[in-house]
Amino acid sequence: xxxxxxxxxxxxxxxxxxxxxxxxxxxxxxxxxxxxxxxxxxxxxxxxxxxxxxxxxxxxxxxxxxxxxxxxxxxxxxxxxxxxxxxxxxxxxxxxxxxxxxxxxxxxxxxxxxxxxxxxxxxxxxxxxxxxxxxxxxxxxxxxxxxxxxxxxxxxxxxxxxxxxxxxx
Amino acid sequence: xxxxxxxxxxxxxxxxxxxxxxxxxxxxxxxxxxxxxxxxxxxxxxxxxxxxxxxxxxxxxxxxxxxxxxxxxxxxxxxxxxxxxxxxxxxxxxxxxxxxxxxxxxxxxxxxxxxxxxxxxxxxxxxxxxxxxxxxxxxxxxxxxxxxxxxxxxxxxxxxxxxxxxxxxxxxxxxxxxxxxxxxxxxxxxxxxxxxxxxxxxxxxxxxxxxxxxxxxxxxxxxxxxxxxxxxxxxxxxxxxxxxxxxxxxxxxxxxxxxxxxxxxxxxxxxxxxxxxxxxxxxxxxxxxxxxxxxxxxxxxxxxxxxxxxxxxxxxxxxxxxxxxxxxxxxxxxxxxxxxxxxxxxxxxxxxxxxxxxxxxxxxxxxxxxxxxxxxxxxxxxxxxxxx
Ligand SMILES: Cc1ncc(COP(=O)(O)O)c(C=O)c1O
Numbered sequence: 001x002x003x004x005x006x007x008x009x010x011x012x013x014x015x016x017x018x019x020x021x022x023x024x025x026x027x028x029x030x031x032x033x034x035x036x037x038x039x040x041x042x043x044x045x046x047x048x049x050x051x052x053x054x055x056x057x058x059x060x061x062x063x064x065x066x067x068x069x070x071x072x073x074x075x076x077x078x079x080x081x082x083x084x085x086x087x088x089x090x091x092x093x094x095x096x097x098x099x100x101x102x103x104x105x106x107x108x109x110x111x112x113x114x115x116x117x118x119x120x121x122x123x124x125x126x127x128x129x130x131x132x133x134x135x136x137x138x139x140x141x142x143x144x145x146x147x148x149x150x151x152x153x154x155x156x157x158x159x160x161x162x163x164x165x166x167x168x169x
Numbered sequence: 170x171x172x173x174x175x176x177x178x179x180x181x182x183x184x185x186x187x188x189x190x191x192x193x194x195x196x197x198x199x200x201x202x203x204x205x206x207x208x209x210x211x212x213x214x215x216x217x218x219x220x221x222x223x224x225x226x227x228x229x230x231x232x233x234x235x236x237x238x239x240x241x242x243x244x245x246x247x248x249x250x251x252x253x254x255x256x257x258x259x260x261x262x263x264x265x266x267x268x269x270x271x272x273x274x275x276x277x278x279x280x281x282x283x284x285x286x287x288x289x290x291x292x293x294x295x296x297x298x299x300x301x302x303x304x305x306x307x308x309x310x311x312x313x314x315x316x317x318x319x320x321x322x323x324x325x326x327x328x329x330x331x332x333x334x335x336x337x338x339x340x341x342x343x344x345x346x347x348x349x350x351x352x353x354x355x356x357x358x359x360x361x362x363x364x365x366x367x368x369x370x371x372x373x374x375x376x377x378x379x380x381x382x383x384x385x386x387x388x389x390x391x392x393x394x395x396x397x398x399x400x401x402x403x404x405x406x407x408x409x410x411x412x413x414x415x416x417x418x419x420x421x422x423x424x425x426x427x428x429x430x431x432x433x434x435x436x437x438x439x440x441x442x443x444x445x446x447x448x449x450x451x452x453x454x455x456x457x458x459x460x461x462x463x464x465x466x467x468x469x470x471x472x473x474x475x476x477x478x479x480x481x482x483x484x485x486x487x488x489x490x491x492x493x494x495x496x497x498x499x500x501x502x503x504x505x506x507x508x509x510x511x512x513x514x515x516x517x518x519x520x521x522x523x524x525x526x527x528x529x530x531x532x533x534x535x536x537x538x539x540x541x542x543x544x545x546x547x548x549x550x551x552x553x554x555x556x557x
Contacts, residue, residue, distance in 0.1 A: 159211070
């Protein structure tokens with residue numbers, strides 16, 4: 001039991017490190033959590049197999065990269081389906097590659113869907129053609145994103161940091 | 170000229186011989202500094218935000234000399250819930266302008282000229298001069314790496330005289346990162362009781378403990394009355410620039426400290442006190458920082474060992490204190506050459522007392538990237554010295 005808890009703690013620690021920087025090498029992780037490199041490699045591949053680590057992706061600031069994309073958050077009001085509730089329609093919406101995220105939320109609407117496209121027209125068109133006409137969809141409200149201040153836990157504007165002294169005894 | 174001659178009490182304090190090195194370190198472009206003594210994190214936003222809010226509301230006045238009662242009450246509650254030791258917010262807690270001021274007040278309050286104060290070295294650089302400013306006599310006890318830099322009760326007992334007034338304790342320790350177990354502390358408590366000494370316990374790194382939980386000295390059985398506890402917000406909440414800390418202890422001692430504080434400081438800035446109240450509600454931010462420091466600690470210790478330096482495994486604070494004996498250089502020579510040849514700043518151990526010679530202090534309050542880069546540069550330097 002104690003061993004199991006310890007193992008779980010190491011796993012959590014590894015996840016934390018990778019979440020912060022997915023490119024941390026197994027060797028460095030091994031040092032930080034106090035395991036052998038091979039053990040770390042095997043724990044990570046196990047986490048991948050179990051689908052806990054889903055993917056390793058780069059967080060890109062497209063604005064800086066000069067690549068224009070248009071994103072919108074769509075509030076979707078649904079009438080639940082007999083038997084499957086919201087699941088089947090939510091999964092259906094999820095399959096479109098234009099759709100970046102789909103979440104069931106509390107409040108006035110039911111789904112919060114993030115859609116990405118090259119232009120505003122394209123996004124509006126997608127919503128009108130693919131989402132709004134679905135049988136369970138009662139209405140949609142589209143919010144185009146104007147500017148990102150923080151996403152995925154990262155602040156976009158670099159904070160000016162005061163300079164520390166090189167030496168403090 | 171008499172007008173500008175300096176008082177003997179001040180003249181007797183020797184300036185550090187490596188001031189010049191530090192000035193160069195400060196100015197050198199693209200040097201990596203492991204000489205830092207403060208977190209690289211900015212103060213958590215909720216704390217900064219609370220302070221801004223207080224300014225907007227117009228909290229810009231003096232406070233009670235003791236500090237805001239609400240803050241003292243929060244500290245009292247926190248010490249009681251975390252360490253099971255109760256301090257009366259009215260009379261047993263004083264808000265100070267950092268542990269720095271707290272330490273000075275404590276010594277001024279209790280030391281008569283000629284009284285001896287026991288210090289363990291290597292230690293924080295302020296202890297000795299502050300003792301000397303009061304006319305007290307610092308009595309240094311060497312702690313050794315073979316003994317995990319622990320101050321041992323027997324060693325204290327050997328050095329106690331009629332004149333001994335107090336013992337200064339600093340665990341987790343700057344510069345070694347050493348910590349003491351509850352049993353080690355209890356043994357020291359026994360000596361303090363036997364010889365009727367005050368223990369001034371600087372626990373500023375208490376929250377930065379990586380193995381087990383820090384034991385507050387005043388929480389030991391019967392020790393509350395003979396402990397003067399010093400703590401602050403600088404390290405645990407990344408608030409070095411705010412200048413705020415606190416002292417907790419015996420009513421008479423705290424009262425005497427307050428007497429000095431009211432004339433020399435009046436009070437700790439209200440802005441810092443406002444921020445401190447928010448800090449006390451921010452434990453998860455501290456926990457996050459501690460987690461990150463712990464990862465860096467391991468990266469640094471393993472790395473230092475790999476490049477050929479023997480290194481004590483620190484248990485707290487954010488410093489490593491590796492031995493550089495294998496290079497045959499003095500710690501000052503080592504630091505100078507490392508800076509000039511490879512642009513890495515480290516602190517010569519000799520700064521922290523004579524027994525710190527042969528060691529350097531490397532802080533891991535820097536990013537993982539900087540740790541890796543600094544270690545690579547140090548590896549190259551050690552190679553050129555013929556180590557490994
Ligand atoms: C052991 C020790 N005590 C006290 C201090 C100063 O703390 P403060 O910022 O609260 O004055 C430091 C700062 O480096 C320290 O290392």
